[in-house]
Amino acid sequence: MIKKILISIVIFYILVLLQTSFLVHFSVWGIVPNLILIAIIFWNFFEKKKSYLGLYNALIGGFFLDIFSNKFISFYILISLTLAIIIKLIFRKHVQIPFSKKA
Amino acid sequence: MNLLFKKKKYLVGILLAVLAVCLLNFFQKEVRSFFYSFSSPIQKVLWRAGDRTSDFFESIIKTGSLKSEIEGLRNENQELLAQNAALKNLKEENEILREALGIGLQKDFRLVLSQIISKDVSRDFILINKGSEDGILKDMPVITQKKVLVGRISEVYENFSKVMLISDKKSSFNAEILALDGGEQREDISGVIKGKGNFGVLFDLVPMEKKLFQGDVVITIVLGGIFPQGLLVGEVREIKKVDVEPFQQAEIVPFFDLSQAETLFVILEF
Numbered sequence: 317m318i319k320k321i322l323i324s325i326v327i328f329y330i331l332v333l334l335q336t337s338f339l340v341h342f343s344v345w346g347i348v349p350n351l352i353l354i355a356i357i358f359w360n361f362f363e364k365k366k367s368y369l370g371l372y373n374a375l376i377g378g379f380f381l382d383i384f385s386n387k388f389i390s391f392y393i394l395i396s397l398t399l400a401i402i403i404k405l406i407f408r409k410h411v412q413i414p415f416s417k418k419a
Numbered sequence: 420m421n422l423l424f425k426k427k428k429y430l431v432g433i434l435l436a437v438l439a440v441c442l443l444n445f446f447q448k449e450v451r452s453f454f455y456s457f458s459s460p461i462q463k464v465l466w467r468a469g470d471r472t473s474d475f476f477e478s479i480i481k482t483g484s485l486k487s488e489i490e491g492l493r494n495e496n497q498e499l500l501a502q503n504a505a506l507k508n509l510k511e512e513n514e515i516l517r518e519a520l521g522i523g524l525q526k527d528f529r530l531v532l533s534q535i536i537s538k539d540v541s542r543d544f545i546l547i548n549k550g551s552e553d554g555i556l557k558d559m560p561v562i563t564q565k566k567v568l569v570g571r572i573s574e575v576y577e578n579f580s581k582v583m584l585i586s587d588k589k590s591s592f593n594a595e596i597l598a599l600d601g602g603e604q605r606e607d608i609s610g611v612i613k614g615k616g617n618f619g620v621l622f623d624l625v626p627m628e629k630k631l632f633q634g635d636v637v638i639t640i641v642l643g644g645i646f647p648q649g650l651l652v653g654e655v656r657e658i659k660k661v662d663v664e665p666f667q668q669a670e671i672v673p674f675f676d677l678s679q680a681e682t683l684f685v686i687l688e689f
Contacts, residue, residue: 336537336546337462341469341678346617350540368429375436382440383454385540386574386581390441392540397437 317369324373328352332380352377356396360403374400452576455536459548459579462536466681473678528647529688531555535681536579543587543616545570547683550578560646560686567674568639568650569683580685585652586673590614592645594622594652597636606630609640612652612671620653620671631658631669647689 331351339348356377360370378393385392443450481488533549549555561569561582570590574581583590595609610625622637635655639646653671660667 332540333458333461333465333537335540337465338469340466340538341473343678346619368433371429371433372436375433375440379440381540383451384537386542386544389443389447389450390437393437393440397433 320369321372321376324369324376328355328373328377328380331355331377332384336384350381352381353396353399356400357403360400365404370404371397371400448576452579455546455576455579459536463534463548466535466537470678470681528684528686530684531687533561533580533683533685535677535683538677539581543570543584543590543614543618544573545582545584545677547580547582547685548578549685550576550580552577553685554687555580555685558645560650560689562650562684562686563675563680564682564684565674566650568646568652569675569680571645572685582683584618584677585612585614585675586616586618586620587614588616593640593642594637595640596631596655597638608635609642610666612637618673618677620673622655622669622671624666625669627660627665627667629667631655631667633658635669637671647686 335348335351339351342348356370356374359373363370374396375393378396379389381392381396382389531549531553533547533553536546536548538545547561555572555575557572557575559572561571563569568585570582570584570587572580573583585592591611591613593609594612595607606629608625608629608631611623613621613623615621622631625631633655637652637655639648639650639652641648651674653673653675655669656672657670658667659669
């Protein structure tokens with residue numbers, strides 16, 4: 317688990333750097349897709365139902381977004397955790413996704 | 420039972436981590452500064468790479484419209500040359516008058532060169548690589564090398580500063596229409612520049628009786644003391660007039676283009 321969390325930290329760090337320094341140049345009408353939130357949504361959709369790594373990922377991703385934004389630290393953590401909880405605990409209990417891991 | 424304990428352990432772990440992160444708010448500056456300091460070399464490289472890649476794709480996309488754009492620019496260039504000649508004469512005259520009146524020439528700004536490192540995820544803020552160690556203070560104006568206004572310093576760290584762009588929703592300052600237009604003297608039109616977010620800018624509170632035209636150039640004024648006189652802001656694109664309102668508004672296309680900029684100047688003194 318710790319190894320997986322460390323890998324997530326590295327991946328989300330790279331994503332936030334790409335988001336704030338590289339993707340800015342490709343904005344359409346000033347809008348840039350939020351890579352971190354997209355990654356969190358996808359992760360929680362497709363991981364095992366009983367795994368909690370998705371929630372940890374939401375925490376890590378939210379933390380990096382907070383650091384590189386102008387909001388107070390924990391603003392994005394709350395958003396990403398809420399998103400992860402909605403997907404994981406509510407949505408996935410009632411909706412069956414064909415390619416997601418069941419166990 | 421064992422599964423329930425394991426489940427609880429993970430949830431408690433997440434809750435503790437959230438609480439620990441919330442506590443970091445007391446050391447916001449230090450934490451952010453720490454992350455910026457070791458991220459900035461990578462971010463500089465990424466910013467440059469993004470700039471070059473977007474330029475490459477832009478040149479491919481714009482190939483078709485390039486010919487008409489060149490023609491437009493040639494015409495504009497000729498107009499500007501004529502305007503330039505008129506302004507040179509005025510400058511000479513101004514210098515002679517200043518000398519005669521004993522007023523010294525206007526001092527140049529004291530500037531600090533800085534580089535953009537990143538843009539905020541959600542709002543119109545950027546991070547530059549100069550901070551309090553370079554003499555930067557809150558509210559100092561930030562411009563490009565062509566005297567185009569970018570924004571003002573909103574937060575200062577030891578080696579970094581956050582710049583609130585003029586397009587941020589919280590940004591507002593006084594501005595006016597450049598009075599000299601093609602050699603003709605225009606009436607004084609002043610108003611307030613307000614940020615709309617997502618690089619949008621609005622010229623607001625312009626009295627109804629004043630005549631605005633598309634292509635009018637907006638510059639800063641000293642009123643309010645935020646910015647020095649005469650920094651370029653943008654060009655009027657669309658004028659919005661509603662008869663029942665006491666003021667008219669105009670959509671502004673800012674001269675500052677974040678995707679093209681790499682280096683900026685902070686005005687330390689003006």
